[in-house]
Amino acid sequence: MYYYLYIVAGLALAISVISSRDKTLKALKIAARRFVTILPAFLIMLILVSVVLFLVSDEVIANYLGSNNKFFAVLFASFFGSITLMPGFIAFPLSGILLKKGVLYMVLSAFTTTLMMVGVLTYPVEKEYFGVKVTIIRNVISFFIALAVAVMTGIFFGEIF
Amino acid sequence: MKRNSIIRIVIIASYVIFLAVSWTSGFNPGKEISHNFADFSVEMLKILPGAFILIGLFEVWVKRETVERHLGERAGIRGYIWAVLLAGTTVGGLYVAFPVAYSLHSKGAKLSVIFTYIGASAICRIPMTIFEASFMGIKFTAVRLLVSLPLVIVASILLGAYLTKRNYKIMAGK
Numbered sequence: 097m098y099y100y101l102y103i104v105a106g107l108a109l110a111i112s113v114i115s116s117r118d119k120t121l122k123a124l125k126i127a128a129r130r131f132v133t134i135l136p137a138f139l140i141m142l143i144l145v146s147v148v149l150f151l152v153s154d155e156v157i158a159n160y161l162g163s164n165n166k167f168f169a170v171l172f173a174s175f176f177g178s179i180t181l182m183p184g185f186i187a188f189p190l191s192g193i194l195l196k197k198g199v200l201y202m203v204l205s206a207f208t209t210t211l212m213m214v215g216v217l218t219y220p221v222e223k224e225y226f227g228v229k230v231t232i233i234r235n236v237i238s239f240f241i242a243l244a245v246a247v248m249t250g251i252f253f254g255e256i257f
Numbered sequence: 258m259k260r261n262s263i264i265r266i267v268i269i270a271s272y273v274i275f276l277a278v279s280w281t282s283g284f285n286p287g288k289e290i291s292h293n294f295a296d297f298s299v300e301m302l303k304i305l306p307g308a309f310i311l312i313g314l315f316e317v318w319v320k321r322e323t324v325e326r327h328l329g330e331r332a333g334i335r336g337y338i339w340a341v342l343l344a345g346t347t348v349g350g351l352y353v354a355f356p357v358a359y360s361l362h363s364k365g366a367k368l369s370v371i372f373t374y375i376g377a378s379a380i381c382r383i384p385m386t387i388f389e390a391s392f393m394g395i396k397f398t399a400v401r402l403l404v405s406l407p408l409v410i411v412a413s414i415l416l417g418a419y420l421t422k423r424n425y426k427i428m429a430g431k
Contacts, residue, residue: 098304098307104311119318120317139269140265146294184388205397205401230416242405248400249404
C-alpha cells in the first residue's frame with residue numbers, strides 16, 4: 097500500500113537531483129529537520145496508542161458495538177473510534193467481521209468514520225502544528241460530522257425507520 | 258526548559274521504566290503494550306520518511322505564487338477540488354496530513370483549503386476507500402463519502418472564515 101509513496105518520492109528525488117544538487121540537498125535538510133522537530137510529539141502519540149490499544153482491545157470494541165440498544169451502540173462506537181487509532185487494514189476487516197456478526201451498518205459507520213476523522217491520540221502531533229484551540233475545534237466538528245454520517249447510513253440501510 | 262518538554266520527558270521516562278520493569282518481571286500487559294508500540298512505530302516509520310522527503314522537495318521546488326494561485330485566497334472552488342484530489346493520494350492518515358497541510362499553508366494555501374485537505378485525507382484516501390468498499394460494500398462507502406465530504410468542505414470554510422476573522426496564525430518553524 098505504501099509502495100507508490102516511495103515510487104513517487106524516489107522519482108521526485110531523482111528528477112530533483114538531475115535538476116539541481118544544491119536544491120536537493122536543501123530539500124533533504126528541510127525534510128530531516130522537520131521530521132526531527134516533530135519526532136517527540138510522535139513519540140508521545142505512539143506511547144498513548146500503545147497503552148490505549150491495550151486497554152481497548154478488539155474484544156472490548158466488539159462487545160460494545162454489538163449492544164442491543166442502537167442509540168448506545170452508535171455512541172459507544174463513536175467513542176471508541178475517537179479514542180483509538182488503527183490503520184485501515186486492521187479496522188475494515190474487523191468491521192467486516194462485526195457486520196457478519198450482526199452489528200448494524202450505522203454503528204460500524206460511526207466507528208470507522210470517527211476512527212478516521214477524530215484523533216484524540218493524534219492530539220500531541222496536531223497541536224504542535226495548529227495549536228490547542230484549533231485542534232479541539234477541528235476534532236469536535238469531525239465528531240459531529242461522523243455522527244451525521246452514521247445517522248444517514250442508518251437511514252439508507254433502513255436501520256432507523 | 259519549557260514546561261511542555263519537561264512533561265514529555267517525564268512521560269517518556271516513566272514509559273521506558275514501566276516497560277523495562279514489565280520485561281524483567283514478566284508482567285504481560287507491559288509486554289503487550291511494548292508490542293503495540295513496536296508495531297505502530299514500524300507502521301509509521303514506513304510512511305513518514307517518504308512523506309517528509311516529498312515535503313522537503315515541495316518546499317524547495319514549488320513556488321509560492323503557484324500555491325497561492327491554486328490553493329490560496331483567490332483560488333475559489335478550484336482550491337477545494339485540489340485539496341480533495343491531493344487528499345485522495347495521501348497515504349497513512351491524519352498524522353501524515355498535518356505536516357503536509359502545515360507546509361501547504363506556509364506556502365500560501367488558505368485555511369479553509371488546508372482544513373478541507375486534512376478532513377478529506379481522513380475520509381477519502383483512495384487505497385483505503387477501495388479497501389473499505391471491499392469489506393463493507395459499495396453502498397456503505399458511497400453514503401459515507403457523499404455525506405461526509407460536503408460537510409467537511411462546509412465546516413472547513415466556516416472554520417477558515419472564523420479563524421481568519423480572529424487573525425489566527427499557525428505556529429512557525431515546525
